[in-house]
Amino acid sequence: MTTMGAGMDKREGRRRGALLAATTLAAALAVTGCGAGDSGARDSAGSAAKAPAVNGEAGRDAAAGAPGAAGAGAPDLRVDQRAIIYTGAMRVQVDDVDAAAREVAAVATRAGGFVGGDQRRSADAVAELELRVPAATFTGVVEEIAKLGRQQSREISTQDVTEETVDLDARITSQRARVDSARRLLARATSIADLVSLENELGRREADLASLEAKKRRLADLTALSTITVALAGPAAKATEEKAETGFLVGLRGGWKAFVVSMTVLLTVLGALLPWLVALGVPLAVLLVVLRRRRRSPALVAPVSAPPPVPAARSAP
Numbered sequence: 001m002t003t004m005g006a007g008m009d010k011r012e013g014r015r016r017g018a019l020l021a022a023t024t025l026a027a028a029l030a031v032t033g034c035g036a037g038d039s040g041a042r043d044s045a046g047s048a049a050k051a052p053a054v055n056g057e058a059g060r061d062a063a064a065g066a067p068g069a070a071g072a073g074a075p076d077l078r079v080d081q082r083a084i085i086y087t088g089a090m091r092v093q094v095d096d097v098d099a100a101a102r103e104v105a106a107v108a109t110r111a112g113g114f115v116g117g118d119q120r121r122s123a124d125a126v127a128e129l130e131l132r133v134p135a136a137t138f139t140g141v142v143e144e145i146a147k148l149g150r151q152q153s154r155e156i157s158t159q160d161v162t163e164e165t166v167d168l169d170a171r172i173t174s175q176r177a178r179v180d181s182a183r184r185l186l187a188r189a190t191s192i193a194d195l196v197s198l199e200n201e202l203g204r205r206e207a208d209l210a211s212l213e214a215k216k217r218r219l220a221d222l223t224a225l226s227t228i229t230v231a232l233a234g235p236a237a238k239a240t241e242e243k244a245e246t247g248f249l250v251g252l253r254g255g256w257k258a259f260v261v262s263m264t265v266l267l268t269v270l271g272a273l274l275p276w277l278v279a280l281g282v283p284l285a286v287l288l289v290v291l292r293r294r295r296r297s298p299a300l301v302a303p304v305s306a307p308p309p310v311p312a313a314r315s316a317p
Contacts, residue, residue, distance in 0.1 A: 083219065085159040086138045086226035094149035097234045101127045104230055107144050111137040113225065125234030130227065138226040145230055152233070161219055168216045175209040 094100035097120070105115050113133030120127040133141050146154070182202040189195040 082160060082162045083165045083223045084135065085161060085219075085222045086135055086156070087158070087228075088138070088142055088154070088156045088226070089229040089231075090142065090145065090154040091152040091231040091233060092146065092149045093152055093233045093235070095235065097125055097127045097232050100148050100232045101129060103148055104129055104131070104145055104232070107141055108133055108228075111141050113137070113141070116227075125236045127232040129230045129232070131230060132225040132227060135223060135226045138228070141228060145228075149232075161223065165216070165219055165223075168212060168219065172209065172212045172216060175205065175212055179205045179209055 092100070101118070101120070105118075108115055108131040111133045113131055115129055116132045117130035118127070119129075131141070142154070142156070179202065182198060182205050186195070186198040186202055189198050
């Protein structure tokens with residue numbers, strides 16, 4: 001009995017030891033798992049905290065490098081920051097065309113612009129002026145000119161070239177880099193063939209760059225200075241817009257006008273040819289008359305000798 005009890009105590013002790021070891025191992029694994037989970041959570045949280053900053057910087061870079069990507073390809077700018085070409089045309093009836101033309105030129109000068117063209121027709125009492133004024137003063141100049149008389153017509157149009165301007169800037173920057181690269185390659189050329197080839201390539205790239213820069217200057221000029229075409233009509237000037245008419249009488253009037261114009265042209269040509277006809281026709285007519293008279297005069301006949309006398313016939317014996 002004593003031996004059996006001792007054996008049972010030993011087995012019970014071994015079971016308790018195994019259970020204790022298993023419990024200790026499980027606790028260690030649990031602690032290790034929690035530490036790993038905490039570090040993973042901290043890493044995830046750190047990554048999540050850094051991601052918005054990185055994305056924000058990338059978004060700002062993208063916004064700076066490609067403006068207006070979310071705006072259907074157009075730069076996301078205010079109206080006063082956009083490149084807009086203003087063009088206007090107006091017709092004003094005034095009492096004195098010359099005085100009104102001088103006042104229009106003065107208005108353009110006061111606005112910081114100038115008169116680009118001036119055409120006047122005294123027969124029709126009409127003056128046409130082309131003004132170039134800063135875009136900021138475009139509306140004010142138009143309104144001031146309209147007050148000089150009775151405004152008959154006004155047409156104003158705008159063209160937004162912001163996207164084209166941004167595209168030209170990018171192309172110019174890229175083309176300048178290409179020109180610089182070609183120049184560096186040309187400086188390192190070692191053979192005549194490479195030198196000639198690189199010089200030709202550099203010339204083409206510089207020509208493309210000059211063309212792009214010329215387009216940029218043209219756009220800058222059109223956006224900086226707006227164009228206004230002003231037509232000043234006097235009291236005797238006819239209206240520019242007439243209603244279209246149709247019918248037999250309209251066709252008859254048109255045909256009569258065409259006939260009169262044709263006869264005028266014919267008489268003009270005849271008047272231009274008349275001096276030549278007189279100068280050349282009179283001597284020619286005199287020559288023809290002389291030739292006809294010579295043909296009708298009798299021809300001179302040479303004298304004919306008398307025939308020899310015929311001997312008389314002898315009588316028969």
